[in-house]
Amino acid sequence: MAYIYQTKTGKWGYTVSLGIDPVTMKQRQKTKSTFKNEKEAIRAAALLEKQYEDGELQSESRKKLFPFIVEFLDWYGRHAKESSVVVRQMCLDRLCEGWDNLQLRQVTKKMYQDRIYTLSEQYSKSYLTNIHTSARILFQRAVEMELVKKDPTEGVKLPNKEKQALDDGDEDERLNYLEKDELIEFLQLAKKDGLKYDYLFFTLLAYSGMRIGEMLALKWADVDFEENTIKISKTIFFHNCNTKNFKLLPPKTKSSKRMLRMDDGVMSLLKKHKAAQNEHRLRYREYYEDMNFVFAREDGYPMMTWLVSNRLRRLLKKSNIHKQITPHGFRHTHTSLLIEAGVGVKEIQQRLGHSDYKTTMNIYAHMTKNMEEKAAEKFSAFMQNLL
Template identity: 50%
Template sequence: MAKFKQRGKSWSYHIYLGIDPLTKKRLEVSKGGFKTKKEAQTAARLVELQKDKGTLVKESDISFETFAKDWLKTYSRSGVKISSVRAREKEMKHFISVWGPYPISKITKKMYEDRMLELNEQYSRNYVGGIHACGRMIFRKAKTQGIIKINPTEDFQLPKKQQSIEDLEKEQEKILFLEKEELAHFLKLAHSDGLEMDHLVFSVLAYTGLRIGELLALKWTDFNDKLGTIRITKTLYNPNNHVEKYQLLTPKTKGSVRTIRIDETIVSLLKKHRVYQNEIKLKNRLAYQDLAFIFAREDGHPQLRKVIETRLKRLLKKTNIEKNITPHSFRHTHTSLLIEAGVGIKEIQQRLGHSDINTTMNIYAHMTANMEEKASQQFSELMKDLLL
């Protein structure tokens, strides 16, 4: 029911809309400046008609930060992975830093476009794409809830970034892997100079192409020594490298759930490791928590990713390999060896757990180009003495 007030010679209407679901405050739409009460009543009837039809939108004064944080709480309860929640939280901070206390209903398409163009100059296209996706989700929800009339993210297209020569050179350097001879040298060194589990960890990474999170999440029930297979069904999520505060999540994509055959060498190494681990359990039986992890610490908890990275750097310093190798580089190394062995793209996709064939194709194309260049150099070296 509308209420009408007279102030001086003008009239105004006031219509109650309910309680704001976020601020819990009373929502009201009002307008003044009418010359007569009848004019105010006529205007109020149009508003009430919109209200009854559900087409009336009352813009809220709620700040962007308040709405975004409330949206994140709802998003986190929707069954998404904790890693996705952390990513959205990080992305929305790029908006909060400039619009935090500003009413979300006052953010225009021009403001959104300007902010996205600023970010596009600072970060990679993939990262800015993630920020834009987060912005779309927040403003779409605000419009659904009647907080805003216009979604400022609609029709916005992220411009293509003109790559510099430096950018192209960096892109070429992204896919790092060890040549077959380099891998043999590295694994030999890991066997002779490595610390506990070093040789096993890097051998399994190189021979299977597993992601580091998939490797650390492996349990003995995933290993079938009779069939010579490993079943990948989970990944370890431990962003803070805390011994006990980790989570086992479903893999990166549906295609990441897979069973792969492993080399007899790896089967043998794992069987020896199981015997050794049983000795550790017995030795540390009072403190050992048997959680069945293959790559377990001496207390039974899964090994930390940070430890693997530190051990890798330690070993690399002992070699003459001048590449910025990471644990993920062994996945690319495995891919390069599969290509060299003549394995097809579809088989490589299934073994690596790529849901999107384009991911496999991009890596395949990059590595094939690298091999062709290497072959050309080897041919030139072979033939140089024949040229007059």
């Protein structure tokens, strides 16, 4: 609604209401008082009202980016799983590094595209897609809330360049697993020259096929020494790489919840580890925060994923293995050994907790192809002297 008035100088003006500001929740108004007569003021006010009704006058908020991300995650969490919220938060943290003081409206399409190009040099295409998807949802929400006029992510294309994967499950299986003899060599090295827990870390990963987040989330209640089983029911997420700021979340999929029957040797290692941990806990009970984690630090808090990755890199440098193995590679190693042992695809799917049969089949087909190629190479080498 417009209010028309005359100023003390004889000029005419208007004040037009432009709705409620979604951030301040206060009435927005526009005033102008430079018209020669009343008719001009009325005509201009009517035009302004029409433009507002047609959506042409949507004004952008000065809302800052990071406070809006907090509000967005709260809204998103009302209709999404907690694990999905964590993924969105991680992706937006990566995207907005260095944008601390920016307002939403200051993020331009060029700025966003440049940021995507920079991130493409650091992360896999799969992870980059997750970041872009998270940003799209964020800015579409901002447009819906009338905080910005345009979505800076619209029309932005991801670089078509494959990068080494950093997220769970995207590693190149051709290199990211150990052959049986390589695993034996690696575990012997871990036992001989490894730091505390190294031998147990990598033996458990290789013999179980569990994800690193699942392993570090294990509590002693999940380990049944009588039945020789380990229950996988959760994974761990550390916010901002802070060991005291963690969450235990449901695993990747419903099928990821599973019971693993384990080797006697592995269970024996876990028994020895539990005994040593109990002794430490009793000795330092004044400062030990007992949360019942299987893999606990000296203060009782859970160990972090980067520790396992660093330990792995250290041992690989000492070994004769020339492969870019990651902790997730021990999951692929377990898969390849199951295939070599003649275990069926259905059993492998259940043991690894794959929800999609195709995922298991893709890995199965890839690794059996590698084995067939190596068998052909060995046969060719064996027969070479006869030709």
